[in-house]
Amino acid sequence: MSEQKKTDFHVVNHSVPRRDGRAKVTGKALYVGDVKLTGMAYARVLRSPYGHAKIVSIDASRAAARPGVIAFLTGDNLGGLNPYYGHAVKDHPLVAIEKVRYAGEPVAAVVAEDERAAFEALEFIDVRYEELKPVLTPKEALEKGAPLLHERKFEAGALRGFEGDVTAGRGTNICQEAHLRWGDVEAAFAKAAAVVEAEYYFPMAYAYAMEPYVAIAEVNENGVTIYSSAQHPFMVRHDLTTVFNLPVSQIRLIVPFVGGGYGSKSYTKIEPLVAACAWKAKRPVKLQLSVEEAMLTTRSDDALTWMRTAVDSNGKIIARQAKIYMNTGAYAENSPLVCEKATNRCVGPYAIANVQIDTYSIYTNTVPASSYRGFGCAQVTMAGESQIDELAAKIGKDPYEFRLMNVAHPSEEFFPKMRAFDGNLKQDLEIVAQAIHWKEPRSKGRGRSIGCSVSDAGAYPLTSTVVRVHADGSVSIMTGSTELGQGSHTIIPQIAAEELGVPFENVRVVASDTAITPYDRSTGASRTTTLMGRAVLEASREAIEQMARMAADVLKRAADEIEVIKGGVQCGEARLTWSEVISRYYGLPDGEVIGRAYIRKSGDFAKLPVFWETACTGVEVSVDEETGRIRMEKLATAGDVGLAINPALAEGQDIGAATMGMGIGLFEELVYEGSQLVNGSLLDYRVPRFSDLPRDVKLQLVENRDGVGPYGAKGGGEAALNSMPANIANAVYDAAGVRIRQAPLTPEKVWRALKEKKAEGRKQ
Amino acid sequence: MRLCFQLNGRPVEIECEAADTLAELLRNHLNLTGTKVSCEVQVCGACTVLVGGLPVSSCTLLAYEVRDKNVVTIEGLAQPDGTLHPIQQAFIDDFAFQCGFCTPGMILAAKALLDENPKPSEDDVIHYMDGNICRCTGYVPIVRAIQKAAETLKESKK
Ligand code: FES
Numbered sequence: 067m068s069e070q071k072k073t074d075f076h077v078v079n080h081s082v083p084r085r086d087g088r089a090k091v092t093g094k095a096l097y098v099g100d101v102k103l104t105g106m107a108y109a110r111v112l113r114s115p116y117g118h119a120k121i122v123s124i125d126a127s128r129a130a131a132r133p134g135v136i137a138f139l140t141g142d143n144l145g146g147l148n149p150y151y152g153h154a155v156k157d158h159p160l161v162a163i164e165k166v167r168y169a170g171e172p173v174a175a176v177v178a179e180d181e182r183a184a185f186e187a188l189e190f191i192d193v194r195y196e197e198l199k200p201v202l203t204p205k206e207a208l209e210k211g212a213p214l215l216h217e218r219k220f221e222a223g224a225l226r227g228f229e230g231d232v233t234a235g236r237g238t239n240i241c242q243e244a245h246l247r248w249g250d251v252e253a254a255f256a257k258a259a260a261v262v263e264a265e266y267y268f269p270m271a272y273a274y275a276m277e278p279y280v281a282i283a284e285v286n287e288n289g290v291t292i293y294s295s296a297q298h299p300f301m302v303r304h305d306l307t308t309v310f311n312l313p314v315s316q317i318r319l320i321v322p323f324v325g326g327g328y329g330s331k332s333y334t335k336i337e338p339l340v341a342a343c344a345w346k347a348k349r350p351v352k353l354q355l356s357v358e359e360a361m362l363t364t365r366s367d368d369a370l371t372w373m374r375t376a377v378d379s380n381g382k383i384i385a386r387q388a389k390i391y392m393n394t395g396a397y398a399e400n401s402p403l404v405c406e407k408a409t410n411r412c413v414g415p416y417a418i419a420n421v422q423i424d425t426y427s428i429y430t431n432t433v434p435a436s437s438y439r440g441f442g443c444a445q446v447t448m449a450g451e452s453q454i455d456e457l458a459a460k461i462g463k464d465p466y467e468f469r470l471m472n473v474a475h476p477s478e479e480f481f482p483k484m485r486a487f488d489g490n491l492k493q494d495l496e497i498v499a500q501a502i503h504w505k506e507p508r509s510k511g512r513g514r515s516i517g518c519s520v521s522d523a524g525a526y527p528l529t530s531t532v533v534r535v536h537a538d539g540s541v542s543i544m545t546g547s548t549e550l551g552q553g554s555h556t557i558i559p560q561i562a563a564e565e566l567g568v569p570f571e572n573v574r575v576v577a578s579d580t581a582i583t584p585y586d587r588s589t590g591a592s593r594t595t596t597l598m599g600r601a602v603l604e605a606s607r608e609a610i611e612q613m614a615r616m617a618a619d620v621l622k623r624a625a626d627e628i629e630v631i632k633g634g635v636q637c638g639e640a641r642l643t644w645s646e647v648i649s650r651y652y653g654l655p656d657g658e659v660i661g662r663a664y665i666r667k668s669g670d671f672a673k674l675p676v677f678w679e680t681a682c683t684g685v686e687v688s689v690d691e692e693t694g695r696i697r698m699e700k701l702a703t704a705g706d707v708g709l710a711i712n713p714a715l716a717e718g719q720d721i722g723a724a725t726m727g728m729g730i731g732l733f734e735e736l737v738y739e740g741s742q743l744v745n746g747s748l749l750d751y752r753v754p755r756f757s758d759l760p761r762d763v764k765l766q767l768v769e770n771r772d773g774v775g776p777y778g779a780k781g782g783g784e785a786a787l788n789s790m791p792a793n794i795a796n797a798v799y800d801a802a803g804v805r806i807r808q809a810p811l812t813p814e815k816v817w818r819a820l821k822e823k824k825a826e827g828r829k830q
Numbered sequence: 831m832r833l834c835f836q837l838n839g840r841p842v843e844i845e846c847e848a849a850d851t852l853a854e855l856l857r858n859h860l861n862l863t864g865t866k867v868s869c870e871v872q873v874c875g876a877c878t879v880l881v882g883g884l885p886v887s888s889c890t891l892l893a894y895e896v897r898d899k900n901v902v903t904i905e906g907l908a909q910p911d912g913t914l915h916p917i918q919q920a921f922i923d924d925f926a927f928q929c930g931f932c933t934p935g936m937i938l939a940a941k942a943l944l945d946e947n948p949k950p951s952e953d954d955v956i957h958y959m960d961g962n963i964c965r966c967t968g969y970v971p972i973v974r975a976i977q978k979a980a981e982t983l984k985e986s987k988k
Pocket residue numbers: 866867868869870871872873874875876877878887888889890
């Protein structure tokens with residue numbers, strides 16, 4: 067792809083201002099919560115107080131009689147719908163049927179003229195439960211005789227995102243298991259020069275997209291129309307075709323601006339429930355969850371990882387083995403894929419000859435876990451990158467040097483059967499080491515760490531787009547990629563403007579309406595720049611080809627005499643802009659040319675992953691020995707993005723991801739007492755604030771144009787999160803000599819570890 | 831009950847219920863959906879509006895509390911001809927938002943800060959803005975935007 071090596075960009079690789087800038091600073095940007103439809107009614111949800119219980123009876127007649135109430139929905143009045151959904155495992159009823167599997171699960175919904183009437187009616191729904199024993203941890207769930215969450219057997223969903231089968235519903239609480247092995251780990255550990263073995267914990271985290279889940283549904287003779295805050299409208303559409311038993315053409319998902327996703331809005335969430343409400347009410351129905359309810363909707367899988375890693379006498383990593391138990395909560399959602407991905411990503415960015423990873427995702431009576439930025443990688447990188455530092459310490463090597471000598475090289479086939487490595491970690495590491503002054507002495511109470519990770523991007527190559535060039539030379543792009551804040555609606559027109567040689571201003575995006583925009587599998591796994599970007603590039607080129615042929619026609623010249631120049635064509639002395647080509651071709655100053663592109667698993671995208679997502683992060687922390695409080699003082703990132711279509715946006719992804727990772731490293735954790743989530747509100751769940759931000763931040767991008775996206779771009783936006791929890795643990799070790807293997811590193815944990823260390827010091 | 835107040839420089843007279851919050855009144859009855867609601871417990875600042883020039887969380891303020899007062903929402907910040915307020919412009923220039931859900935509240939809190947302290951240090955910004963959460967940006971570009979806006983405002987006053 068020689069043109070991929072073009073260098074004289076006029077729009078791409080520039081930090082052009084965000085396309086949605088004006089709308090977002092003036093309050094005009096439309097989110098689903100801002101949409102009002104004529105005749106719209108409002109739903110509210112009654113949630114289970116129990117973690118595990120049988121629903122003995124449910125009677126909503128008193129609620130139905132309340133003023134303003136239009137309809138209600140319970141698990142026993144869904145006749146006509148297929149109430150179970152799930153793209154991997156169809157285990158999730160749109161409202162609890164016969165039993166509840168976690169505290170907070172929707173048990174009934176009321177639709178009323180206004181939200182207050184709906185809310186007030188909830189307490190008039192009479193539900194009788196018979197409590198069952200809940201299982202709350204993977205350990206409990208795997209015990210002999212543990213109560214089963216799901217009794218039914220499930221088929222593997224065609225869109226589950228991986229090739230293996232699903233494990234759910236085989237008479238145990240195992241939702242998914244994944245196994246990876248090559249080489250001979252036992253032999254390698256037997257002959258190793260040094261081995262480190264330990265257990266690590268990554269907590270349940272809540273993504274806290276500031277816009278909680280919201281959807282508006284209407285069901286009529288045209289089918290089902292839903293406005294939703296979903297990241298993946300096409301995946302939601304797929305689930306709804308089965309719920310309503312309707313063809314794809316009769317399910318329409320519309321996604322305006324989304325108020326943050328970070329994975330938490332991927333796949334189907336409240337859409338089946340609100341669509342069922344609309345179907346009952348025969349009115350458009352809006353369901354706006356509160357943040358408290360959003361916290362009862364999805365979280366990240368927490369993970370307990372036992373891991374051992376071995377080196378030979380030259381300091382080369384020769385083996386890694388891990389066993390990972392992920393707590394998947396009550397329903398599978400996307401956890402089977404998270405399980406698969408955690409397994410692969412556990413290997414880390416190192417070329418290791420002997421590998422054995424066994425991962426189990428376990429159903430428990432807790433909030434269902436699903437995608438969360440990093441997607442399995444963050445969970446296992448807490449273990450992997452902690453262990454790299456422990457191993458370096460054990461053999462007396464500098465952890466940075468130790469990484470340098472072990473990371474996968476550019477083009478190295480470090481992971482059997484997968485794409486060769488398309489990043490340059492050595493370069494990333496060096497950049498970050500310099501940025502945080504790795505080699506310089508630390509002041510007292512300060513510690514540093516550098517970490518990296520690599521993810522086989524879960525971006526399945528199935529994307530299509532349409533680029534329409536209008537007779538005035540302006541351009542509309544039809545894209546299924548949602549704008550979550552990552553800037554897709556800015557970089558997509560940048561690419562088209564670059565290719566067509568037209569001003570960025572003249573390129574507009576029509577987005578995320580499954581009835582209008584061509585199919586794009588999802589907006590996640592950092593795929594948009596690579597896959598939608600390539601689709602937009604190819605569709606633009608297809609439009610150009612057509613316009614060149616049209617120019618030959620109007621100029622009455624042979625096609626090979628037409629030369630494409632910026633913004634139009636040239637033929638001898640004659641120059642025509644696209645506008646002139648189209649207008650002259652149709653004989654009117656109107657009409658359009660339609661360029662198309664389909665991306666599938668072939669050509670550049672034949673080999674998975676379509677790219678390895680990688681980044682390197684470095685931190686300096688200070689540890690207050692009195693209180694155990696940690697502060698992140700410095701942060702450096704190196705995003706290995708191939709080519710940044712918009713550098714400011716790419717850097718914004720890195721700092722955003724790193725900040726989330728910092729939150730998990732320092733204080734974010736959902737806490738259960740028995741089957742109740744006890745910090746299920748922003749009052750109690752602490753996320754990073756202004757005062758937590760490091761004062762010294764250096765964001766850098768590595769642009770080797772080694773990706774398969776447009777001009778050598780590839781995805782970013784997750785990787786800077788993954789290494790942060792381990793970074794914090796490693797930096798605390800560097801500062802204070804205590805090794806903490808459970809994230810988050812709360813002041814209490816740090817303080818206890820410091821106290822223990824002191825006590826040990828005194829004993830000696 | 832009948833409620834009268836000044837909203838973005840214009841008088842408003844409207845019926846509201848005693849239990850209506852200011853955010854509900856703005857969003858549901860006045861169609862000013864620029865004000866966003868997230869945590870609903872006065873933690874995140876997404877719903878920040880200015881009442882009498884001071885930032886308040888409209889998610890927990892009862893609407894009738896603003897009777898006879900001056901309320902400014904994000905819709906009232908740009909000039910009638912569409913010229914953006916320097917803080918709005920700086921937010922665009924410095925990529926100080928991604929999803930934009932925190933942005934209206936963030937910009938209004940920043941306005942209150944700059945009205946009170948036209949030349950805030952980095953510490954001042956961080957301290958003042960600590961009640962506004964942003965989950966996307968890692969805050970760094972927001973601090974930068976606010977300080978740039980302070981510069982612009984100072985220039986324009988010269
Ligand atoms: S919504 Fe009002 S402070 Fe969060």
